[in-house]
Amino acid sequence: MKKIINVVGIFLLFLSGVLGVTPSVGHAAIYQPRLVIDGKVTDPFVPLQIVNNRTLMPVIQLQKSMGMSVEWDGAKRQVTVKDLGKVCVMTIGSTIVYVNGVKKTIDTAPIIIGDRTYVPFRVLGNLIGHIVAYEDATKTVIYNRTLGFSLNGKMIPMKMYKLPESTYADLFSLNKGLGISYSLNGNILSLTKGSLHVDLPLLTQASGSGGYRCIDGYKVIPLSTVMYLMNGKGQWEGNNFSITTTQSTSSPLPAAGFTVVIDPGHGGLDSGCIGADGKTYEKNFTLSTSQKLKSRLLLNPNFKVLMTREGDTSLSLEERVNVANNVGANVFISIHANAFDNSAANGTESFYYNPTSQPFADVIHKHLLQATQFQDRGLKVESFRVLTQTNMPAVLIEVGFLTNSSNLAEMNSDSFKQNVAEELYQAILEYYNKVNS
Structure with a gap:
């Protein structure tokens, strides 16, 4: 009897010759790389296998992690995978497959190991039309849709x-x-x-x-x-x-450059707030977003960039202020995520203290809202120490609420953090152009 399973999630992966392991036909070696599916690290449901230098994935992974339909016909010992308008029919032990009814030959057949059915997923991914690749330096298998x-x-x-x-x-x-x-x-x-x-x-x-x-x-x-x-x-x-x-409006800087100090909030023993999912820590969100902003700024030779912390380390507020003051930074931005007991609280807000910081804070808040598309909670004056003790225009941003499930879902997205970094870069560039015009 044919069973039809509709699947939620995304994944089709394969790599060849990644470990230099060459087991004989019908024998498998367990392989556990870093799996990245559509930009997210994913734990395999069960270990992958290498057969004849081909990596095979269990059908149960298709059932648990991918956005496609999978059919198993026990009588014919066939697996049918459907996605992107393609229908691939593979038979256990056979190198003959059919894609939308067209016969094709592959070099590694689907097999059964124990009670699991495994398929060669670079082959399958290529047949369907997905991107399947491997980064040797980090032992990372990459899958994403085209x-x-x-x-x-x-x-x-x-x-x-x-x-x-x-x-x-x-x-x-x-x-x-x-x-x-x-x-x-x-x-x-x-x-x-x-x-x-x-x-x-x-x-x-x-x-x-x-x-x-x-x-x-x-x-x-x-x-x-x-x-x-x-x-x-x-x-x-x-x-x-x-x-x-766009047309470039940047002006040349003196050799010393325009120094931006980025302060990823919290770190080390101070995790900051914890997300509604119980596993997202503010310190990790702020560091990841800050690293993306630093990378973006360094692509512009006009900017010099310093971060108050580069890893998961603890810093006092005084140490954060001293980093900026000691290097004579031109601007300072402290990146945070918000939290509240009422999970309905949501949105983006920014803070400054000294009147000389307001022009910088204005452009930061404007661009930050463009990135998040969250509720605007406003640009406010607040006497946070990193704002009162720094000697340059300084702003502290609360990107969104980790305790709000809707904000959290966006903030956990790599593309969201990249958008925030890009808009913050555009804000810093806009401010730089104004003060150097």
């Missing part, structure tokens, strides 16, 4: 990979489609578009940002770098990313 890319409304072929740290675009596609030129000196990738130039280091850690990666052997760079080189603003619309170019 993403669209446009420049000023014109669609441009672009292979893109979603990771928790950022979404990355293939350098070959960028060179061909956007005219971004590049050269490699050791592990430093130099990128140029017109008068704009940036050097990126090679990233070899999963949590790294502000550099380039090698995925499936190809160099890829973050979309924030693409936006900078194209002198444009970007936004996601569903699975499509669009960049609209």
